[in-house]
């Protein structure tokens with residue numbers, strides 16, 4: 001029991017996620033309000049949101065339709081269970097989402113985050129093969145540098161050492177494809193790089209080693225986000241799709257970042273014209289307004305697990321108290337209305353060339369060793385300070401915030417992913433601030 005009264009100025013009790021708690025609490029950066037493209041900081045400064053919060057506020061902040069939907073829903077039905085019970089918006093949203101998604105990915109399982117979506121998709125993949133009498137297919141394959149959230153499933157298929165090393169034994173029966181980041185071939189590529197599609201063929205090596213009869217699924221980010229904004233080589237995802245189909249391996253696209261317009265299309269499924277068997281989403285699903293995730297499953301998967309089960313049986317022993325939470329559903333329905341009503345996905349596609357030019361105008365600045373872009377995403381890779389990796393990136397992050405711009409950094413890579421409502425003059429402002437900062441970095 002603490003003796004002090006809790007106050008907003010008492011920062012100690014909050015154990016912050018993925019943060020340098022001591023450094024932050026010594027010099028906190030608090031956001032107290034948000035509207036449209038801007039946050040308001042606790043010292044009353046307007047902060048341009050270059051990251052849509054954390055890649056999630058695709059409709060911008062405080063959109064009146066989303067705010068109103070949440071307020072109305074909270075007053076009408078704050079919470080209802082979806083275990084053997086239901087509420088109308090859960091079914092309405094699932095239908096809207098199925099109609100937004102291409103192909104036969106017509107069944108939607110709701111979660112509360114990207115991490116839960118990933119663990120859900122992995123479990124559905126395993127349950128699918130078991131339901132079809134191929135229970136020997138238990139191996140899961142991720143990719144080096146992959147980020148799939150922080151569940152034990154996600155960090156096991158994930159390919160980032162820092163996210164794994166503190167947590168001991170992870171899932172067994174997991175392998176990783178090689179990553180495709182290759183500056184020698186692909187540095188400063190505009191959009192998708194040319195080199196590296198052949199790296200998908202490494203799946204054949206894993207099949208030769210383990211036999212396809214033991215492999216359940218491959219999970220990949222169509223575009224690498226957290227590990228530093230790395231674009232798939234032209235043809236890579238198509239090859240992965242072909243090889244998974246060839247060996248009866250399910251392909252899972254982790255679209256937590258790319259989903260809901262980030263690339264200038266509803267999903268990476270549309271952008272690349274590749275149809276996976278499962279798609280994980282969260283973030284932009286309701287523009288970050290209420291925690292929510294969703295897993296899209298092919299009809300064949302739902303049929304195998306649900307329709308083939310004995311009558312009256314619970315077909316999948318999995319789910320969350322807040323699966324299809326009414327507030328999250330209301331916010332997501334409103335967000336879809338905004339995306340579609342304001343044409344935000346197409347708008348992002350139309351802005352992408354302007355964005356690309358703004359990104360690559362940074363070439364030649366000190367320390368800039370790579371520039372990467374796709375849709376409304378950018379990665380600006382800075383050379384690390386010898387012996388102090390990440391220091392230059394962190395300095396850029398802090399200076400940008402002090403200059404009124406919110407960015408993300410992964411190591412020495414600055415990541416940008418603004419709300420899809422961003423205007424050209426705001427893009428100009430973002431890159432002018434960053435150029436000034438980069439010129440003066442140590």
Ligand SMILES: Cc1ncc(COP(=O)(O)O)c(CNc2cccc(C(=O)O)c2)c1O
Nearest residue numbers: 054113114115147148149225226254256408
């Ligand atoms: C591809 C992918 N999969 C799963 C998750 C996990 O989602 P949740 O956090 O909702 O459990 C993510 C999340 N991605 C994420 C989250 C926070 C920060 C950053 C960053 O790159 O700065 C990226 C993600 O990018």
